[in-house]
Amino acid sequence: MAQQDTPRELRELSNSCCIVGAAESDEMGILPHKSQMALHLESITNAVADAGLKVSDVDGIFTAGAHSPALIAEALGVTPRYVDGTSVGGCSFIIMVEHAIAALHHHLCDVAVITHGESGRSQVGVTRVRDTSIAGCYEIPYGFGAPPTWFGLITTRHMHEYGTTLEQWAQVAVSTRQWAALNPKAMYHDPLTIAEVLKARMIAYPFTVLNICLVTDAGGALVLTRADRARDCAKKPVYVRGTGEATEHVSVTQMKGLPLSEATRMSGARAFAMAGVKHSDFDHLMLYDAFTSGPPIMLESMGFAKPGEGVSFFENGKSTPGGSLPINTNGGGLSYTHTGMYGMFPLIEATRQLRGECGARQVPNVKLSLVNGMGGMLSAAGTAVLSNEK
Numbered sequence: 001m002a003q004q005d006t007p008r009e010l011r012e013l014s015n016s017c018c019i020v021g022a023a024e025s026d027e028m029g030i031l032p033h034k035s036q037m038a039l040h041l042e043s044i045t046n047a048v049a050d051a052g053l054k055v056s057d058v059d060g061i062f063t064a065g066a067h068s069p070a071l072i073a074e075a076l077g078v079t080p081r082y083v084d085g086t087s088v089g090g091c092s093f094i095i096m097v098e099h100a101i102a103a104l105h106h107h108l109c110d111v112a113v114i115t116h117g118e119s120g121r122s123q124v125g126v127t128r129v130r131d132t133s134i135a136g137c138y139e140i141p142y143g144f145g146a147p148p149t150w151f152g153l154i155t156t157r158h159m160h161e162y163g164t165t166l167e168q169w170a171q172v173a174v175s176t177r178q179w180a181a182l183n184p185k186a187m188y189h190d191p192l193t194i195a196e197v198l199k200a201r202m203i204a205y206p207f208t209v210l211n212i213c214l215v216t217d218a219g220g221a222l223v224l225t226r227a228d229r230a231r232d233c234a235k236k237p238v239y240v241r242g243t244g245e246a247t248e249h250v251s252v253t254q255m256k257g258l259p260l261s262e263a264t265r266m267s268g269a270r271a272f273a274m275a276g277v278k279h280s281d282f283d284h285l286m287l288y289d290a291f292t293s294g295p296p297i298m299l300e301s302m303g304f305a306k307p308g309e310g311v312s313f314f315e316n317g318k319s320t321p322g323g324s325l326p327i328n329t330n331g332g333g334l335s336y337t338h339t340g341m342y343g344m345f346p347l348i349e350a351t352r353q354l355r356g357e358c359g360a361r362q363v364p365n366v367k368l369s370l371v372n373g374m375g376g377m378l379s380a381a382g383t384a385v386l387s388n389e390k
Contacts (some may be wrong), residue, residue, distance in 0.1 A: 010274050015390050017101040018230035018237035021051030021223030022351040025117065028218035028337050029187055032122040036065075039117030039219030040072055047221035052234025053111060058223075060084075060109030062100055064092035065118060065341055072115060082109040088247060089375020090288060090341040093222075094382030097347065098243035100224050110225060114347075117219035120340035124217075135251045147290065148204035148212060150252045150377040155206055155293040158259040162308025164296075166206055168315070170197035172292035173210050173334050175314045178321055180331025182361035187214055188335040197292075211292045213333035213342070220344035222351070227390070238354045241368075242275025242385035244268060252377045261374065263381040264301035268372060275385035279304050283366040284353055285325065286346030288373035289332040298372050302383075326363045329353060343373040343382065354388040 023046030025039045040063070048055050060082040061069040069083035082103045086092055093114055100112040139145050144153075158164055174194055180186035192210065200208035230237035244267035249255050256262060272278070279302075287295040296310030305312065313319050319327035330336045330349040337345060350369040352358050371384045 013101055013105055013243075014241050014274050014276070015239045016227055017104045017224050017240050018227050019222055019224055019240065019347075019351050019386070020230050020233040020235060020237055021047040021049075021053070021221075022348045023047040023050050023221060024185065024345075024348065025219035028185060029216055030121050031119070031217040032124060034119070034217065035124050036117045036119045037067060037072075037075055039119070039217065040067060040115050040221075041075060043117060043219035043221035044076060044113055044115050047113065047223050050235065051223040053223065057111045058113050060100065060103055060112035062096040062112060062114040063116065064088075064096070065116065067117070080109065082112070088380040090290070091343045091373035091375040091380055091382035092341065093343040094347060094371055094373045094384055095245040095380070097222070097224070097240060097384045098245055098382070101240050101243065104224060104226050110229065112224045113221055114224070114344070115219070115221040116339070116341060116344035118339035118341055119217045120338070121215045121217045133250065139251060139253065146204070147377070148207050151291045151293065152204045152207055153252055154255070154259045154297070154377065155291065158293060158297065158308075159206065161259065164308060164311055166198060167194055168311040169206065169211055169292040170194040171311065171314045172289070172295060173197050175319050176289060176328050176332040176334045179326075179329045179361055180335035182321065182359070183331045183336060186331035186336040187216065188331070207291060213290045213338035214335070216337045216339050218337045218339050220348050222344070222347055236355050236388060238351050239387050239390050240384060241387050242271040242273070242277065242383075244270030244274070244383040245381065247375075247380040248378075250376060250379050255378065259297060260307060261297060261301040261378040261381060263378065264298050264372065264374065265303070267381040267383040268302035271383035271385050277368065277385060282325070282368050282370050284329065284350065284363050284369040285327045286350050286369065286371045287328060288342055288346065289328055289334050290338065290342065290374070292334065294374065295327065297378070298374070302372065321361065329358065329361050329363060346371045346373060347384065350386050354386060
């Protein structure tokens with residue numbers, strides 16, 4: 001990935017703000033007894049407590065999904081000075097890290113909360129409306145519309161262009177499950193083999209059910225503040241060294257560079273340039289894994305690997321416990337949790353890894369972590385470079 005010329009104003013944001021609190025909702029999994037708002041409020045309360053702050057300290061609220069930041073503020077009992085409801089898919093929460101540090105840097109707020117709550121499995125409080133988007137009008141009525149069919153097109157094109165195989169995609173699920181086995185909060189812990197992934201129930205070629213993320217109910221939240229204030233919080237601060245965001249298309253049929261992601265390339269390049277880092281600097285990667293083909297394609301789009309070679313990161317134990325570059329150490333959307341919008345959870349895991357709080361799955365001597373996620377079908381992307389050192 002070529003380094004970009006970084007404006008002085010963007011460089012000033014690097015390390016100016018820190019993540020000081022991170023937490024999930026009290027429960028995760030299948031929760032028909034909890035509303036989406038309850039998941040939000042639990043997550044915020046837990047993350048604020050993790051930071052050693054009070055809910056009344058919160059004056060910036062950032063969220064995406066069904067509930068507006070104003071509605072969450074009302075339920076929380078605070079009057080924010082700054083709100084952001086940017087919603088471009090599951091990476092929205094990663095993008096909001098960039099938005100939050102910009103607001104904090106300019107003193108538009110002092111304590112920012114990025115919050116997520118979603119009843120993705122139980123659908124408590126979820127309402128349905130007619131989809132009048134381009135895809136809703138011209139793709140979904142003709143059977144091309146569920147995420148496995150959309151991402152299946154991207155994936156089969158990748159197989160055609162670069163010769164990637166079903167066995168290689170399956171290895172991503174196997175690798176990720178090894179991390180999930182070490183995470184008490186993960187939904188699945190049992191060992192998984194390539195043969196089991198290949199023999200599982202077919203959903204949409206080339207994906208069996210084990211190539212596709214979970215569908216769960218859960219929430220999560222982050223608390224951020226300026227670096228000068230972070231010293232007074234309860235936990236060791238995690239510095240935001242670089243961020244990036246981009247959008248390219250919405251409908252897969254309008255994707256310019258199928259099967260690689262221009263949005264991922266752009267967001268990654270900006271985050272790298274802002275942080276002043278290169279690929280080999282990273283100790284730990286968190287990559288959005290709604291499908292097993294997602295992480296390899298992200299690695300290729302960001303320049304960690306040549307096109308077609310991203311799968312090599314999941315072969316021969318490179319990404320697994322004890323490997324040279326740990327990836328998706330919480331168990332990922334494939335085995336830990338996935339509510340529909342997953343981007344909050346890799347941020348939480350990266351924060352905990354950098355604070356040394358991950359127990360059996362802790363990456364030794366981790367100093368620099370990359371979080372990258374997609375929105376929609378590689379339509380949007382958010383990237384964050386996080387470090388426990390300034």
